[in-house]
Amino acid sequence: MSLFRKNIIINHSTQVISTISNLLCMIMTARILGTFGQGDLALYNTFIAVVLLISGLGIPSAFVYFLASKKMNVQKAIPIMFSVTLVSFSILILFYILGGYLQFIQVFLPHFIQSNYTWTFVMFMQLSMMSMNQYLQSILIAENKFSKSGYITIIGSLALLFLYSLKFFNFVSSNIEPLFWVVGSMLLVAMIQYIFYFIHIRNTNPFYLKFLSISFNDVKPMIAFSALTYMANIIQFLNYKMDIWFLNYFQNDSNLIGIYSLGVSLAQLVWLLPNAVQAVLYTYVSSNENAMQDKVSKTKRVSNWALLYALIVGIGGYLISIYLIPILFGEAFSRSIQIIKILIIGIIPFVYSFGISAYFAGIKKIEFNLYGSLIGFVVCLILNAILIPKYSIEGAAWSSVVSYIITVLFITYKFNTYKKLSN
Secondary structure (H helix, E strand, O other): OOHHHHHHHHHHHHHHHHHHHHHHHHHHHHHHHHHHHHHHHHHHOOOHHHHHHHHHHHHHHHHHHHOOOOOOOOOHHHHHHHHHHHHHHHHHHHHHHHHHHOOOOOHHOOOHHHHHHHHHHHHHHHHHHHHHHHHHHHHHHHHOHHHHHHHHHHHHHHHHHHHHHHHHHHOOOOOOHHHHHHHHHHHHHHHHHHHOOOOHHHHHHHHHHOOOOHHHHHHHHHHHHHHHHHHHHHHHHHHHHHHHHHHHHOOOOOHHHHHHHHHHHHHHHHHHHHHHHHHHHHHHHHHOOOOOHHHHHHHHHHHHHHHHHHHHHHHHHHHHHHHHHHHOOOOHHHHHHHHHHHHHHHOOOOOOOOHHHHHHHOOOOOOHHHHHHHHHHHHHHHHHHHHHHHHHHHHHHHHHHHHHHHHHHHHHHHHHHHHHHHO
Protein backbone atom coordinates (compact mmCIF):
# COMPACT_ATOMS: atom_id res chain seq x y z
CA MET A 1 0.00 0.00 0.00
CA SER A 2 1.36 3.43 -0.96
CA LEU A 3 2.12 6.00 1.74
CA PHE A 4 -0.42 8.37 0.15
CA ARG A 5 -3.24 5.83 0.40
CA LYS A 6 -2.17 4.77 3.88
CA ASN A 7 -2.29 8.38 5.09
CA ILE A 8 -5.77 8.83 3.61
CA ILE A 9 -6.98 5.72 5.45
CA ILE A 10 -5.47 6.98 8.70
CA ASN A 11 -7.06 10.38 8.28
CA HIS A 12 -10.36 8.79 7.26
CA SER A 13 -10.40 6.59 10.36
CA THR A 14 -9.58 9.59 12.53
CA GLN A 15 -12.35 11.62 10.96
CA VAL A 16 -14.91 8.82 11.42
CA ILE A 17 -14.17 8.51 15.12
CA SER A 18 -13.99 12.28 15.60
CA THR A 19 -17.19 12.81 13.64
CA ILE A 20 -19.14 10.34 15.75
CA SER A 21 -17.72 11.85 18.93
CA ASN A 22 -18.37 15.42 17.80
CA LEU A 23 -21.91 14.54 16.74
CA LEU A 24 -22.62 13.15 20.21
CA CYS A 25 -21.11 16.32 21.70
CA MET A 26 -23.38 18.43 19.50
CA ILE A 27 -26.42 16.51 20.71
CA MET A 28 -25.43 16.97 24.33
CA THR A 29 -24.68 20.68 24.03
CA ALA A 30 -27.95 21.29 22.18
CA ARG A 31 -29.86 19.48 24.92
CA ILE A 32 -28.18 21.14 27.88
CA LEU A 33 -27.84 24.63 26.36
CA GLY A 34 -31.04 24.99 24.35
CA THR A 35 -31.29 27.29 21.33
CA PHE A 36 -30.20 30.41 23.23
CA GLY A 37 -27.11 28.83 24.78
CA GLN A 38 -26.27 27.17 21.48
CA GLY A 39 -26.33 30.60 19.86
CA ASP A 40 -23.92 32.01 22.45
CA LEU A 41 -21.64 29.01 21.97
CA ALA A 42 -21.70 29.53 18.19
CA LEU A 43 -20.62 33.16 18.61
CA TYR A 44 -17.84 32.10 20.99
CA ASN A 45 -16.54 29.31 18.75
CA THR A 46 -16.65 31.52 15.66
CA PHE A 47 -14.60 34.19 17.43
CA ILE A 48 -12.09 31.57 18.56
CA ALA A 49 -11.77 30.23 15.03
CA VAL A 50 -11.27 33.59 13.33
CA VAL A 51 -8.70 34.70 15.90
CA LEU A 52 -6.73 31.46 15.45
CA LEU A 53 -6.73 31.98 11.72
CA ILE A 54 -5.71 35.64 11.80
CA SER A 55 -3.14 35.35 14.59
CA GLY A 56 -1.33 32.46 12.88
CA LEU A 57 -0.41 34.66 9.89
CA GLY A 58 -0.68 31.55 7.72
CA ILE A 59 2.53 30.19 9.22
CA PRO A 60 1.12 26.85 10.52
CA SER A 61 0.28 25.81 6.94
CA ALA A 62 3.68 27.09 5.78
CA PHE A 63 5.29 24.83 8.38
CA VAL A 64 4.03 21.79 6.45
CA TYR A 65 5.64 22.93 3.20
CA PHE A 66 8.94 24.21 4.65
CA LEU A 67 9.50 21.19 6.88
CA ALA A 68 8.32 18.58 4.36
CA SER A 69 10.57 20.06 1.66
CA LYS A 70 13.55 20.40 4.06
CA LYS A 71 13.69 24.17 3.65
CA MET A 72 13.55 24.88 7.37
CA ASN A 73 15.77 23.89 10.29
CA VAL A 74 13.68 21.76 12.64
CA GLN A 75 15.35 23.33 15.67
CA LYS A 76 13.82 26.69 14.79
CA ALA A 77 10.24 25.48 14.38
CA ILE A 78 9.06 25.71 17.98
CA PRO A 79 10.91 28.99 18.76
CA ILE A 80 9.10 30.48 15.76
CA MET A 81 5.82 29.13 17.12
CA PHE A 82 6.35 30.76 20.53
CA SER A 83 7.51 34.06 19.05
CA VAL A 84 4.65 34.47 16.57
CA THR A 85 2.08 33.47 19.18
CA LEU A 86 3.43 36.01 21.67
CA VAL A 87 3.43 38.89 19.19
CA SER A 88 0.02 38.02 17.75
CA PHE A 89 -1.66 37.74 21.11
CA SER A 90 -0.20 41.00 22.33
CA ILE A 91 -1.89 42.67 19.37
CA LEU A 92 -5.10 40.71 20.01
CA ILE A 93 -5.32 41.93 23.61
CA LEU A 94 -5.03 45.52 22.44
CA PHE A 95 -7.72 44.90 19.82
CA TYR A 96 -10.00 43.35 22.44
CA ILE A 97 -9.59 46.30 24.79
CA LEU A 98 -10.23 48.75 21.95
CA GLY A 99 -13.26 46.74 20.81
CA GLY A 100 -14.75 46.89 24.28
CA TYR A 101 -14.17 50.61 24.52
CA LEU A 102 -15.70 51.33 21.10
CA GLN A 103 -18.43 48.71 21.70
CA PHE A 104 -18.02 46.82 18.44
CA ILE A 105 -16.78 43.62 20.08
CA GLN A 106 -20.36 42.79 21.07
CA VAL A 107 -21.13 41.82 17.47
CA PHE A 108 -18.51 39.05 17.66
CA LEU A 109 -18.79 37.72 21.21
CA PRO A 110 -21.57 36.58 23.56
CA HIS A 111 -22.37 38.70 26.58
CA PHE A 112 -21.00 36.26 29.18
CA ILE A 113 -17.45 36.72 27.84
CA GLN A 114 -17.61 40.50 27.67
CA SER A 115 -19.09 40.92 31.14
CA ASN A 116 -16.88 38.52 33.12
CA TYR A 117 -13.10 38.88 33.41
CA THR A 118 -12.73 35.26 34.51
CA TRP A 119 -14.24 33.96 31.29
CA THR A 120 -12.30 36.49 29.27
CA PHE A 121 -9.15 34.97 30.77
CA VAL A 122 -10.40 31.44 30.01
CA MET A 123 -11.00 32.47 26.41
CA PHE A 124 -7.47 33.83 26.00
CA MET A 125 -6.02 30.70 27.60
CA GLN A 126 -7.93 28.51 25.18
CA LEU A 127 -6.82 30.67 22.27
CA SER A 128 -3.16 30.39 23.26
CA MET A 129 -3.33 26.60 23.63
CA MET A 130 -5.19 26.06 20.36
CA SER A 131 -2.91 28.48 18.53
CA MET A 132 0.21 26.55 19.47
CA ASN A 133 -1.55 23.24 18.77
CA GLN A 134 -1.93 24.35 15.15
CA TYR A 135 1.85 24.62 14.79
CA LEU A 136 2.51 21.36 16.59
CA GLN A 137 0.01 19.48 14.44
CA SER A 138 1.64 20.94 11.32
CA ILE A 139 4.99 19.57 12.46
CA LEU A 140 3.60 16.04 12.75
CA ILE A 141 1.89 16.31 9.35
CA ALA A 142 5.12 17.55 7.75
CA GLU A 143 6.87 14.51 9.21
CA ASN A 144 4.18 12.28 7.65
CA LYS A 145 3.07 11.25 11.14
CA PHE A 146 -0.61 11.29 10.27
CA SER A 147 -1.31 8.44 12.65
CA LYS A 148 0.12 10.36 15.61
CA SER A 149 -1.73 13.52 14.64
CA GLY A 150 -4.93 11.51 14.27
CA TYR A 151 -4.35 9.84 17.61
CA ILE A 152 -4.19 13.22 19.35
CA THR A 153 -7.31 14.40 17.53
CA ILE A 154 -9.17 11.31 18.71
CA ILE A 155 -7.97 11.84 22.29
CA GLY A 156 -9.33 15.38 22.19
CA SER A 157 -12.68 14.32 20.75
CA LEU A 158 -13.18 11.52 23.25
CA ALA A 159 -12.04 13.66 26.18
CA LEU A 160 -14.53 16.36 25.21
CA LEU A 161 -17.26 13.73 24.89
CA PHE A 162 -16.45 12.44 28.37
CA LEU A 163 -16.53 15.91 29.92
CA TYR A 164 -19.81 16.81 28.22
CA SER A 165 -21.27 13.49 29.37
CA LEU A 166 -20.53 14.37 32.98
CA LYS A 167 -22.75 17.43 32.68
CA PHE A 168 -25.35 15.81 30.45
CA PHE A 169 -25.93 12.92 32.86
CA ASN A 170 -25.78 15.21 35.92
CA PHE A 171 -22.58 13.81 37.41
CA VAL A 172 -21.42 17.34 38.26
CA SER A 173 -23.05 20.03 40.36
CA SER A 174 -26.17 21.60 38.90
CA ASN A 175 -24.87 24.94 40.23
CA ILE A 176 -22.35 25.08 37.38
CA GLU A 177 -23.86 26.83 34.39
CA PRO A 178 -23.95 24.45 31.37
CA LEU A 179 -22.35 27.00 29.05
CA PHE A 180 -19.50 27.58 31.51
CA TRP A 181 -18.92 23.83 31.76
CA VAL A 182 -18.79 23.50 27.97
CA VAL A 183 -16.30 26.35 27.55
CA GLY A 184 -14.14 25.14 30.44
CA SER A 185 -14.10 21.64 28.96
CA MET A 186 -12.81 22.95 25.64
CA LEU A 187 -9.93 24.69 27.42
CA LEU A 188 -9.01 21.53 29.32
CA VAL A 189 -9.02 19.44 26.14
CA ALA A 190 -6.79 21.97 24.35
CA MET A 191 -4.29 21.74 27.21
CA ILE A 192 -4.32 17.93 27.10
CA GLN A 193 -3.70 17.92 23.36
CA TYR A 194 -0.86 20.43 23.79
CA ILE A 195 0.93 18.02 26.12
CA PHE A 196 0.45 15.05 23.80
CA TYR A 197 1.71 16.99 20.79
CA PHE A 198 4.98 17.75 22.56
CA ILE A 199 5.39 14.13 23.63
CA HIS A 200 4.92 12.82 20.10
CA ILE A 201 7.13 15.48 18.52
CA ARG A 202 9.92 14.61 20.95
CA ASN A 203 9.55 10.92 20.06
CA THR A 204 9.45 11.69 16.32
CA ASN A 205 12.54 13.90 16.23
CA PRO A 206 14.21 15.08 19.46
CA PHE A 207 15.94 17.89 17.56
CA TYR A 208 12.66 19.82 17.48
CA LEU A 209 13.15 20.39 21.21
CA LYS A 210 16.78 21.49 20.87
CA PHE A 211 16.02 25.10 20.13
CA LEU A 212 18.10 27.48 18.06
CA SER A 213 17.82 31.25 18.18
CA ILE A 214 15.76 32.85 15.44
CA SER A 215 15.47 36.19 13.71
CA PHE A 216 12.89 37.80 11.48
CA ASN A 217 14.83 36.45 8.48
CA ASP A 218 13.75 32.95 9.53
CA VAL A 219 10.09 33.92 9.59
CA LYS A 220 10.10 36.22 6.56
CA PRO A 221 10.17 33.46 3.87
CA MET A 222 7.22 31.71 5.52
CA ILE A 223 5.23 34.92 5.73
CA ALA A 224 5.98 35.61 2.06
CA PHE A 225 5.08 32.04 1.11
CA SER A 226 1.90 31.96 3.16
CA ALA A 227 0.71 35.50 2.41
CA LEU A 228 -1.63 34.50 -0.39
CA THR A 229 -2.74 31.35 1.46
CA TYR A 230 -3.32 33.44 4.54
CA MET A 231 -5.51 35.95 2.73
CA ALA A 232 -7.36 33.18 0.87
CA ASN A 233 -8.05 31.31 4.10
CA ILE A 234 -9.30 34.42 5.87
CA ILE A 235 -11.62 35.28 3.01
CA GLN A 236 -12.80 31.68 2.76
CA PHE A 237 -13.42 31.57 6.51
CA LEU A 238 -15.54 34.69 6.27
CA ASN A 239 -17.51 32.98 3.52
CA TYR A 240 -18.22 30.17 5.97
CA LYS A 241 -18.81 32.14 9.16
CA MET A 242 -19.64 35.81 8.65
CA ASP A 243 -23.34 34.98 8.39
CA ILE A 244 -23.29 34.35 12.16
CA TRP A 245 -22.18 37.94 12.76
CA PHE A 246 -24.69 39.32 10.26
CA LEU A 247 -27.44 37.40 12.05
CA ASN A 248 -26.27 38.74 15.40
CA TYR A 249 -26.17 42.29 14.05
CA PHE A 250 -29.46 42.31 12.15
CA GLN A 251 -31.56 39.85 14.19
CA ASN A 252 -29.82 40.07 17.60
CA ASP A 253 -31.41 36.76 18.64
CA SER A 254 -29.24 34.01 20.10
CA ASN A 255 -32.08 31.51 19.59
CA LEU A 256 -31.97 32.03 15.82
CA ILE A 257 -28.18 31.85 15.84
CA GLY A 258 -28.38 28.58 17.78
CA ILE A 259 -30.82 27.03 15.30
CA TYR A 260 -28.82 28.23 12.31
CA SER A 261 -25.43 27.18 13.69
CA LEU A 262 -26.69 23.66 14.37
CA GLY A 263 -27.96 23.34 10.81
CA VAL A 264 -24.65 24.62 9.43
CA SER A 265 -22.60 22.30 11.66
CA LEU A 266 -24.61 19.25 10.62
CA ALA A 267 -24.54 20.15 6.92
CA GLN A 268 -20.79 20.74 7.01
CA LEU A 269 -20.19 17.24 8.38
CA VAL A 270 -20.13 16.36 4.68
CA TRP A 271 -16.78 18.18 4.50
CA LEU A 272 -14.96 16.20 7.18
CA LEU A 273 -13.61 13.30 5.11
CA PRO A 274 -12.78 15.46 2.04
CA ASN A 275 -10.93 17.83 4.39
CA ALA A 276 -8.86 14.92 5.67
CA VAL A 277 -7.99 13.88 2.12
CA GLN A 278 -7.16 17.49 1.26
CA ALA A 279 -4.50 17.61 3.99
CA VAL A 280 -2.85 14.46 2.65
CA LEU A 281 -3.05 15.66 -0.97
CA TYR A 282 -1.43 18.98 -0.05
CA THR A 283 1.53 17.17 1.49
CA TYR A 284 1.80 14.91 -1.58
CA VAL A 285 1.74 17.81 -4.05
CA SER A 286 4.19 19.86 -1.94
CA SER A 287 6.79 17.10 -2.05
CA ASN A 288 9.57 17.45 -4.62
CA GLU A 289 9.68 13.66 -5.05
CA ASN A 290 6.47 13.37 -7.13
CA ALA A 291 6.14 14.14 -10.86
CA MET A 292 3.81 16.95 -11.92
CA GLN A 293 1.66 14.68 -14.08
CA ASP A 294 1.18 12.35 -11.12
CA LYS A 295 0.11 15.31 -9.00
CA VAL A 296 -2.49 16.39 -11.58
CA SER A 297 -3.79 12.85 -11.99
CA LYS A 298 -4.03 12.35 -8.24
CA THR A 299 -5.86 15.66 -7.84
CA LYS A 300 -8.46 14.73 -10.46
CA ARG A 301 -9.13 11.32 -8.90
CA VAL A 302 -9.39 12.73 -5.40
CA SER A 303 -11.72 15.55 -6.49
CA ASN A 304 -14.04 13.21 -8.42
CA TRP A 305 -14.16 10.77 -5.54
CA ALA A 306 -14.86 13.57 -3.05
CA LEU A 307 -17.76 14.88 -5.15
CA LEU A 308 -19.38 11.44 -5.36
CA TYR A 309 -18.92 10.97 -1.63
CA ALA A 310 -20.47 14.38 -0.90
CA LEU A 311 -23.45 13.65 -3.14
CA ILE A 312 -24.26 10.39 -1.37
CA VAL A 313 -23.58 11.61 2.16
CA GLY A 314 -25.20 15.02 1.65
CA ILE A 315 -28.52 13.74 0.31
CA GLY A 316 -28.58 10.79 2.69
CA GLY A 317 -27.73 13.00 5.64
CA TYR A 318 -30.53 15.43 4.84
CA LEU A 319 -33.14 12.66 4.59
CA ILE A 320 -32.02 11.23 7.91
CA SER A 321 -32.02 14.67 9.56
CA ILE A 322 -35.74 15.09 8.87
CA TYR A 323 -36.47 12.36 11.38
CA LEU A 324 -33.54 12.53 13.77
CA ILE A 325 -33.13 16.24 14.55
CA PRO A 326 -36.40 16.55 16.53
CA ILE A 327 -35.60 13.31 18.37
CA LEU A 328 -31.92 13.90 19.14
CA PHE A 329 -31.71 17.67 19.46
CA GLY A 330 -35.26 18.57 20.41
CA GLU A 331 -38.25 20.11 18.65
CA ALA A 332 -36.82 23.59 19.27
CA PHE A 333 -34.17 22.86 16.62
CA SER A 334 -36.57 21.55 13.94
CA ARG A 335 -36.04 24.65 11.82
CA SER A 336 -32.44 23.50 11.34
CA ILE A 337 -33.76 20.88 8.89
CA GLN A 338 -34.69 23.61 6.43
CA ILE A 339 -31.21 25.12 6.79
CA ILE A 340 -29.59 21.77 5.96
CA LYS A 341 -31.89 21.33 2.95
CA ILE A 342 -30.76 24.67 1.55
CA LEU A 343 -27.06 24.39 2.39
CA ILE A 344 -26.40 20.99 0.80
CA ILE A 345 -27.30 22.51 -2.58
CA GLY A 346 -24.04 24.46 -2.32
CA ILE A 347 -21.99 22.23 -0.03
CA ILE A 348 -22.09 19.16 -2.29
CA PRO A 349 -20.55 20.81 -5.40
CA PHE A 350 -18.19 22.89 -3.25
CA VAL A 351 -16.47 19.71 -2.05
CA TYR A 352 -15.08 19.27 -5.57
CA SER A 353 -12.87 22.32 -5.04
CA PHE A 354 -11.10 20.88 -1.97
CA GLY A 355 -8.62 18.76 -3.89
CA ILE A 356 -8.00 21.48 -6.48
CA SER A 357 -7.31 24.03 -3.75
CA ALA A 358 -4.78 21.66 -2.17
CA TYR A 359 -3.14 21.21 -5.58
CA PHE A 360 -2.82 24.95 -6.20
CA ALA A 361 -1.42 25.47 -2.70
CA GLY A 362 1.09 22.67 -3.19
CA ILE A 363 2.43 24.04 -6.50
CA LYS A 364 2.56 27.63 -5.17
CA LYS A 365 -0.33 28.89 -7.29
CA ILE A 366 -2.24 30.04 -4.24
CA GLU A 367 -3.42 33.17 -6.01
CA PHE A 368 -6.05 31.05 -7.78
CA ASN A 369 -7.47 30.01 -4.41
CA LEU A 370 -7.39 33.63 -3.31
CA TYR A 371 -9.27 34.86 -6.36
CA GLY A 372 -11.91 32.18 -5.97
CA SER A 373 -12.37 32.92 -2.29
CA LEU A 374 -12.51 36.66 -2.95
CA ILE A 375 -15.23 36.28 -5.56
CA GLY A 376 -17.26 34.08 -3.22
CA PHE A 377 -16.70 36.47 -0.34
CA VAL A 378 -17.98 39.51 -2.22
CA VAL A 379 -21.07 37.61 -3.36
CA CYS A 380 -21.76 36.29 0.15
CA LEU A 381 -21.19 39.71 1.73
CA ILE A 382 -23.66 41.43 -0.58
CA LEU A 383 -26.30 38.70 -0.30
CA ASN A 384 -26.00 38.53 3.50
CA ALA A 385 -26.65 42.26 3.76
CA ILE A 386 -29.66 41.97 1.43
CA LEU A 387 -31.25 38.65 2.44
CA ILE A 388 -30.68 38.31 6.21
CA PRO A 389 -32.72 41.38 7.28
CA LYS A 390 -35.70 40.10 5.26
CA TYR A 391 -35.37 36.30 5.28
CA SER A 392 -33.42 35.73 8.52
CA ILE A 393 -31.57 32.40 8.77
CA GLU A 394 -32.93 31.08 5.46
CA GLY A 395 -31.50 34.17 3.77
CA ALA A 396 -28.12 33.46 5.34
CA ALA A 397 -28.21 29.88 4.04
CA TRP A 398 -29.03 30.92 0.46
CA SER A 399 -26.25 33.52 0.55
CA SER A 400 -23.77 30.75 1.37
CA VAL A 401 -25.11 28.46 -1.35
CA VAL A 402 -24.65 31.03 -4.12
CA SER A 403 -21.16 31.85 -2.82
CA TYR A 404 -20.10 28.17 -2.75
CA ILE A 405 -21.32 27.49 -6.29
CA ILE A 406 -19.64 30.54 -7.81
CA THR A 407 -16.38 29.73 -6.00
CA VAL A 408 -16.22 26.10 -7.16
CA LEU A 409 -17.01 27.09 -10.76
CA PHE A 410 -14.12 29.55 -10.78
CA ILE A 411 -11.64 27.16 -9.12
CA THR A 412 -12.55 24.34 -11.50
CA TYR A 413 -12.20 26.62 -14.52
CA LYS A 414 -8.71 27.74 -13.40
CA PHE A 415 -7.63 24.14 -12.79
CA ASN A 416 -8.70 23.01 -16.26
CA THR A 417 -7.09 25.97 -18.03
CA TYR A 418 -3.85 25.78 -16.01
CA LYS A 419 -3.62 22.04 -16.56
CA LYS A 420 -3.81 22.55 -20.34
CA LEU A 421 -1.13 25.24 -20.22
CA SER A 422 1.13 22.95 -18.16
CA ASN A 423 0.78 20.20 -20.73
